[in-house]
Amino acid sequence: MIEKTSASDELVIAIPKGRVLKQLGPRLEAAGLDPSPLFAEGRELIRVDPERRLRYLLLKPDDVPTWVEYGAADLGILGRDVLLERDYDLYAPLDLGIGHCRMMVCGHPGADLRPRGGRALRVATKFPGIAARYFKERGIATELIYVGGSVELAPLTGLADVIVDIVETGATLKANGLVPLENITEISSLVVANRASFALKRNLIAPLLERLAAGGE
């Protein structure tokens, strides 16, 4: 059983720092919450809304499920890509319909996904789990190369044949002379919940989810 660290009348919400935060602010506001603590200047990683008994944790997006799975946060907001990359024991009760983007195979125009001579396709990615599953299902032998960012550089410099990465506006691909080759999956931002919290704090979580869902209509 996971130890709960938050009070029974308080919700702790893991928030991803970065791109999606800008879109999340208006959604929280539409749900009757006050997002201003999230945007306040300062290096504090815990932001509090005492009036609503909410405590926000500012995290790297990839770390959000860890905090929620262990119960250090009751709820979290994350991209579907993070959930697809690894197995987590979490509920995902709501798709917020923000942070829309696609997970795609990208490369030089006309890049061959079945290189000749029986050689494995070299794939650079921040998402080795998603990439491995995608190519395995298609019977394409790959050599996966993990990179932490600037993934588009890989085909340009000969590190890899193609990349598996997130495409939002397509501007990064275009600026580097690359194109989308195959669509793997659509991504958007989800609310996830710790399983114990979902049961024990249903009185706090259910109305919040309802308001968040209504704010997207």
Ligand code: PRP
């Ligand atoms: C992400 C992603 C692409 C880019 C896609 O990288 O990995 O590189 O955004 O967005 P676009 O289609 O709107 O151009 P991010 O900006 O997070 O930086 P990174 O390269 O350091 O991972």
